[in-house]
Amino acid sequence: MSESYEATVTDPVSAPMTCDSNPVEDWLRMDRMPHIWCPGCGIGTSVNCFTRAIEESSLDRKNIAIVSGIGCTGRVAGYLLLDSFHTTHGRALPFATGLKLASPKTKVVVYSGDGDLFAIGGNHFIHAARRNLDMTVLCVNNFNYGMTGGQVAPTTPEFAIASTTPYGSVERPFNLPYLAQSCGAVYVARWTVYHVKQLQRSIREALEKPGFTFIEMVAPCPTLFVRRNRLGDGLAALESYEENAVIKNGADTRECDLGMGGPIVCGKFVDIDRPSYLSNQVAHLRKVLGDRYVMPDAWQGVVE
Amino acid sequence: MNADPRGVLTGSHFLDGDHAAAEGALAAGANFSAGYPITPSTEVVERLAGRFPFTGGTFIQMEDELAASIAIQGAVWGGSKALTVTSGPGFSLMMEHLGYGIMTETPFVLVDVQRGGPSTGLPTMPAQADMMQARWGSHGDYEIIALAPSSPQECFDLMIRAFNLSEKYRTPVLLMMDECVGHMLERVVIPSPDKIQIEPRRYTKKGPGEQYWPYSLEECNDGDLVPPLTKVGEGHFPHITGLTHDERGYPAMNAKSQAVLLGRLVDKIRKNADDIITIEEDGTDNADVVVVSYGITARVCQPAIAKARAEGRKVGFLRLVTVWPFPEKRIRELAGRVSAFVVPEMNLGQIVREVERCSQGRPKVRGVTHAGGAVHDPEEIYNAIREVMG
Amino acid sequence: MVETKKSVAPKAPKGHVVVNTERCKGCGFCAQFCPTGVLAMSKGFNLKGYHPPIVADAAKCSGCDLCGMYCPDFAIYGVKNGRKPGGGDL
Numbered sequence: 001m002s003e004s005y006e007a008t009v010t011d012p013v014s015a016p017m018t019c020d021s022n023p024v025e026d027w028l029r030m031d032r033m034p035h036i037w038c039p040g041c042g043i044g045t046s047v048n049c050f051t052r053a054i055e056e057s058s059l060d061r062k063n064i065a066i067v068s069g070i071g072c073t074g075r076v077a078g079y080l081l082l083d084s085f086h087t088t089h090g091r092a093l094p095f096a097t098g099l100k101l102a103s104p105k106t107k108v109v110v111y112s113g114d115g116d117l118f119a120i121g122g123n124h125f126i127h128a129a130r131r132n133l134d135m136t137v138l139c140v141n142n143f144n145y146g147m148t149g150g151q152v153a154p155t156t157p158e159f160a161i162a163s164t165t166p167y168g169s170v171e172r173p174f175n176l177p178y179l180a181q182s183c184g185a186v187y188v189a190r191w192t193v194y195h196v197k198q199l200q201r202s203i204r205e206a207l208e209k210p211g212f213t214f215i216e217m218v219a220p221c222p223t224l225f226v227r228r229n230r231l232g233d234g235l236a237a238l239e240s241y242e243e244n245a246v247i248k249n250g251a252d253t254r255e256c257d258l259g260m261g262g263p264i265v266c267g268k269f270v271d272i273d274r275p276s277y278l279s280n281q282v283a284h285l286r287k288v289l290g291d292r293y294v295m296p297d298a299w300q301g302v303v304e
Numbered sequence: 305m306n307a308d309p310r311g312v313l314t315g316s317h318f319l320d321g322d323h324a325a326a327e328g329a330l331a332a333g334a335n336f337s338a339g340y341p342i343t344p345s346t347e348v349v350e351r352l353a354g355r356f357p358f359t360g361g362t363f364i365q366m367e368d369e370l371a372a373s374i375a376i377q378g379a380v381w382g383g384s385k386a387l388t389v390t391s392g393p394g395f396s397l398m399m400e401h402l403g404y405g406i407m408t409e410t411p412f413v414l415v416d417v418q419r420g421g422p423s424t425g426l427p428t429m430p431a432q433a434d435m436m437q438a439r440w441g442s443h444g445d446y447e448i449i450a451l452a453p454s455s456p457q458e459c460f461d462l463m464i465r466a467f468n469l470s471e472k473y474r475t476p477v478l479l480m481m482d483e484c485v486g487h488m489l490e491r492v493v494i495p496s497p498d499k500i501q502i503e504p505r506r507y508t509k510k511g512p513g514e515q516y517w518p519y520s521l522e523e524c525n526d527g528d529l530v531p532p533l534t535k536v537g538e539g540h541f542p543h544i545t546g547l548t549h550d551e552r553g554y555p556a557m558n559a560k561s562q563a564v565l566l567g568r569l570v571d572k573i574r575k576n577a578d579d580i581i582t583i584e585e586d587g588t589d590n591a592d593v594v595v596v597s598y599g600i601t602a603r604v605c606q607p608a609i610a611k612a613r614a615e616g617r618k619v620g621f622l623r624l625v626t627v628w629p630f631p632e633k634r635i636r637e638l639a640g641r642v643s644a645f646v647v648p649e650m651n652l653g654q655i656v657r658e659v660e661r662c663s664q665g666r667p668k669v670r671g672v673t674h675a676g677g678a679v680h681d682p683e684e685i686y687n688a689i690r691e692v693m694g
Numbered sequence: 695m696v697e698t699k700k701s702v703a704p705k706a707p708k709g710h711v712v713v714n715t716e717r718c719k720g721c722g723f724c725a726q727f728c729p730t731g732v733l734a735m736s737k738g739f740n741l742k743g744y745h746p747p748i749v750a751d752a753a754k755c756s757g758c759d760l761c762g763m764y765c766p767d768f769a770i771y772g773v774k775n776g777r778k779p780g781g782g783d784l
Contacts, residue, residue, distance in 0.1 A: 022771040023780035039719035044766025062539045078543055083536040086545035088404050091374040098375035101362050102336055102382025106536050127367040196763040235722045285357050294360040
């Protein structure tokens with residue numbers, strides 16, 4: 001094995017080169033690379049799964065909008081070459097709500113972190129799920145606030161160390177799939193970024209399903225959560241996901257709590273059908289107002 | 305451009321200010337509103353919720369004012385014309401997204417039907433105590449446009465003007481009502497659609513796939529500081545962020561980008577102040593004292609001014625229809641030749657400070673304050689006029 | 695190493711990987727999770743001081759692009775020979 005990488009760069013393989021660009025680059029704002037994420041951070045991996053899922057789906061790129069809040073995962077919107085919105089902290093979901101109602105032809109994807117979606121944005125999450133407005137929420141859960149230096153989050157496991165719980169957090173964290181299901185999400189899954197293939201498939205399913213769909217993507221924050229809790233580095237975290245993952249499709253979400261070092265129940269937990277906000281709205285107003293109902297122009301031919 | 309007839313309820317009506325404001329929004333072509341109930345503003349969204357299904361619009365009641373004030377911005381980027389409506393405590397919550405709207409240059413109208421504060425204050429009683437919050441409520445430096453109607457008719461008229469200004473300058477516009485104006489019933493005449501002028505949204509002329517930067521002045525004439533908009537689904541793939549950004553919309557966090565961006569955001573309002581500012585004057589030409597007021601208080605002043613004039617006093621009147629940007633130029637001109645300004649307002653002294661600033665110590669400036677909960681007794685205003693005239 | 699190369703030399707590999715070493719931050723995901731053990735981490739450095747992956751055993755590459763899916767820095771991808779990246783026909 002060569003120890004000098006130059007040799008392998010100039011001649012990486014003996015086979016002929018067939019292209020000179022990474023397929024993900026087509027979906028990225030390459031003028032913004034390199035990104036800000038730390039070595040071993042799992043957010044970039046989740047982005048690969050996302051771009052491959054949209055590539056595989058039937059969605060038209062023009063009709064996908066990505067909305068993020070604030071934080072490390074909040075930067076995803078700024079790196080994707082889509083209609084992309086980096087909103088205020090916690091408010092990606094209400095922004096996405098307005099966007100979807102104004103432009104139902106748009107597939108609205110909210111891509112944000114656990115702190116953004118479940119602490120400052122928690123109230124918006126429960127209501128967005130309750131309304132069942134068509135949108136896909138992709139939550140990178142790295143168990144802490146990365147951007148601001150690793151503070152305790154509503155997902156930090158009990159007794160884990162964070163910068164604002166230097167002796168360990170004593171709060172019980174949210175079990176995100178259970179929360180999402182309780183609030184009315186019609187599709188709920190959890191994967192770790194170790195499970196790239198399953199995650200890609202799951203994102204595609206969520207994107208193609210009407211209603212409020214939610215995927216928790218467990219990912220390492222190697223600089224803060226992983227390091228402070230002496231769990232090694234990003235790679236060690238992914239190896240622990242491989243070891244601790246228990247794949248259980250259809251699992252009872254009440255049994256999907258995440259603790260330090262405990263099992264990580266992964267899989268598709270919920271996949272049900274329930275009328276979405278838009279179709280319910282149109283059907284109801286037609287029933288109540290009859291011909292007098294004037295459907296918004298942007299809904300014509302999109303919402304039935 | 306004339307108004308879309310779908311939203312225009314042409315005719316002579318007996319309406320309160322809240323309902324008139326809702327009709328103004330419909331006439332202006334608003335087709336989206338998100339709100340959260342709060343007295344004394346709720347009637348606006350109640351009317352919109354009832355009317356939108358007949359005009360092709362959408363109303364959604366959100367979980368709080370934070371959500372309402374950002375949902376409307378999502379809707380604007382989805383192609384809608386949008387507004388939200390609130391009062392004091394909700395106005396405080398919405399400051400977060402007022403800042404976001406200014407930074408991202410998202411046009412919308414935010415209505416504050418003012419009540420007594422701080423905190424929960426006087427939910428069903430009037431005040432004009434959010435005037436400085438309207439100016440400085442978000443963190444950071446910016447310029448804002450705020451209009452203050454004095455009657456239900458003006459709630460209708462100024463709502464249309466607020467939308468027009470928001471589109472023209474690609475910025476949020478505040479309609480600063482108060483509980484009195486909001487709940488006062490008067491005749492409101494809604495003209496026919498061809499008599500209502502609407503400022504159309506200026507979209508980029510770039511086609512799908514062409515490079516469009518959301519903050520580039522490439523498509524602007526010289527001196528025009530307002531870049532054209534786009535919306536989702538056009539294939540422009542804009543990136544919109546509340547971070548300090550460059551022309552491309554990309555985060556650019558350094559002192560130079562900050563100076564360039566904020567400079568333009570402020571200049572697009574300041575340099576167009578003459579176009580934005582509307583004031584009404586009466587008898588200011590040879591006045592000795594000028595009463596400066598706005599909103600409901602501008603009407604409460606009238607008996608006091610009439611009484612003073614009946615005594616032969618030269619009392620002028622200036623009503624701020626546009627409160628922000630403040631009509632500095634005109635107040636400075638008057639300051640050079642009047643002996644005093646009297647500034648009645650339903651707060652403990654807010655706009656009076658602006659009058660003082662523009663007066664630069666020349667004429668006397670006398671505020672006539674009121675903590676809110678009721679309008680002034682005109683006698684207090686009359687006494688203030690007498691006092692400054694000696 | 696030499697032996698391995700010899701043993702697979704007669705067969706053309708099914709795929710290959712392309713590495714953008716200067717974009718790599720050395721997390722090691724690609725090498726660890728490559729199902730056929732094509733990659734190893736270099737002891738050398740890129741300009742930013744990270745250890746990028748090297749192709750240790752090119753012959754084993756199936757072009758599955760799992761390395762590309764794992765790479766959080768968009769610095770590597772796999773291609774099936776005779777196919778476009780992402781899987782389309784050439």
